Amino acid sequence: MENFNPKLAAWLKNEPAKEAGINNIQIPGKTENVIWQNRYREPTRYEQDLVAHLEQAFAAGAYELEELVSALNGQGLRNEAGEVWTTSNFQDEMARLGY
Known part of the structure; x- marks a missing residue:
């Protein structure tokens, strides 16, 4: 299990995605639950x-x-x-x- 959200680092620049939802479509029952949704790295x-x-x-x-x-x-x-x-x-x- 991840201790941070690896996808969040890409969003830090506050630039909108050029393509909506690419590779992020959630299939019910098969979505990974990332506990630390708002962390882009582990705390020091x-x-x-x-x-x-x-x-x-x-x-x-x-x-x-x-x-x-x-x-x-x-x-x-x-x-x-x-x-x-x-x-x-x-x-x-x-x-x-x-x-």
Whole structure:
């Protein structure tokens, strides 16, 4: 079973298909169910760590941007560049990751 949707990577450019439904016609009872419909690749270790730390921050009651940034820094998590979190780079990272 796939951990991501391999067809999604082709759609990332937001360009409409030139041919409608080519090789994508679903036959009832014979359609493969892709669990991760909205992932074009598996998450990186960094992304998984970020999710885990965000879950801890939310569980501890951090809901505002400044609280989340403070919680991530307090937990010792750094961004992918190894820098401490700021409200600006956190917002940039969420936009980059598509959340």
